[in-house]
Amino acid sequence: MEPTVFAQQLINGISLGSLYGLIAIGYTMVYGILRLINFAHGDVMMMGCFFAFYGIMMFSLPWWASFIIALVLTGLLGVLIDRGAYRPVRNAPRISALITAIGVSFLLENAGLVVFGGRQKAFYRPEIFSEVHTIGGVRFLELLIWVPIITLLILAVILFIIYKTKVGRAMRCISHDMETTRLMGVDVNRVIAITFAVGSVAAAAGGIMWAMRYPQINPLMGIIPGLKAFVAAVLGGIGNVAGAMIGGLLLGLAEILLVAIRPDLSGYRDAIAFAILILILIFRPTGLMGEKLPE
Template identity: 55%
Template sequence: MTMDMFLQHLANGISLGSLYALIAIGYTMVYGILRLINFAHGDIFMMATYFAFFGVLFGMKWYVAFPVTIILTALLGMLVEVSAYRSLRDAPKISILISAIGASFLIENLAIVIFGGRPKAFPTPPILTSVVQIGNISVQRLTFMIPIVTVALLLALSYLINKTKTGMAMRAVSKDHETARLMGVNVDRTISVTFGIGSALAAIGGIMWGLKFPQIQPLMGVMPGLKCFIAAVIGGIGSISGAVTGGFILGIGEIMLVAFFQSLTGYRDAFAFILLIVILLFKPTGIMGEKISEKV
């Protein structure tokens, strides 16, 4: 493989890893607050692509439809939290897990009924998807934009969590719900805001996923959702920097697997699960995770 080809694949790997990282942050934020795996997160990501699709279809300019999509998706995430999780907050963990899986199936099947099962072409503005030639390397502008957007959002999220009252409330709730409530923190609102932020990041990831792979359908969130959950576990679930690290490892690893071992292209999805098994065998808490004792 020539250096040009390697750089081409590396650019694609970083771009894909950035998308995984954005979606994985949503998983790890919710887990950090509730010790809950939000299995509906991948389906919220899918819904974002449909919000954007119909926004453009009904006459909105893409630069209007995309921000509206982010807001609607954040509200959807908060609605899922209120309807599926809030009443079970003090219930056994298995009850919340079953509710999460049920919410995922409900969103998927509602999408099939409302939108139909036939794939649709995602709107792709030429200014975002045009190809840029750098030497012998041809890449979409979007390939450069995705990592930049991911890093910018990560910095903004880091500022929110570490420098604002909302972030302080999130950190307090992640340690102990009851103590945070006694200290005057509105726990329900803090958890809803966490779901909203995670869903907004999933929406941004969904929009960029649709631009990069411009075909959407109701079950498109299943495999990316699983992979982003795996990325969060690999990096250390509960750690935002770990989720980003896991996303980049998974994205770059997938692309390089296909590039260097073309005969294994059909096993691309299996790579994520094999990597997960290896990580769990040697470092069960993930690369950047800390040992967390579960409350009884």
């Protein structure tokens, strides 16, 4: 492979991987605090994209205003999902919450099909993100520069909330022992609602970046990125916010480089992602950056 082609493929991989990482952050954060694998994360992301889409198309808002409103609405949706679906099973065995999450995922997908319709819609990509830069024969989109910036910003905000605020302290307590936290007089339901709000805002941000990169949205668009983000989160150590970012990058690079080196195997791309998931679960269940499980 020529060096420029290889460099281009590396950029392609980073571009895809940073999107996986961005979506994985919200996934892993909710897991880290609640020990709940929120399978509806990808579908919450889809809802975020549609909010942004309708903000631009129906209400003719400027794109940035529409994106901000979409983030807020998706955050509220997260709270609503928690109130309606997860809170009633809060004290049930963990498997019930997991199954509920799958139910929420199907609900959002099918509600989306009814309300938004099954046909693909073109997502608006602002001109400033569409510019193509060329450095030494390697080409990339302006958007690519922004994805890591947005990701780091969200990462910083989430880490700040978790480690520097009172709500964050409560979140960390809940992740250790929900019952005791409740006994200490913390309004557990409120803290969990905030957790879902933050996680959903992160999902929406990831979704909007995704939709700008691949400007096509439909009610089933969240499934594949959601699964890939899950793999990225597990790869990085589920529950570890910074690990999700690194897991995403590695996954993106692995997928792209497989296709780059063996184009004839490109049909096995998704298989690679899920093979990585299986291998990680067998050999290092806590992921690359996960903490050791307590005895």
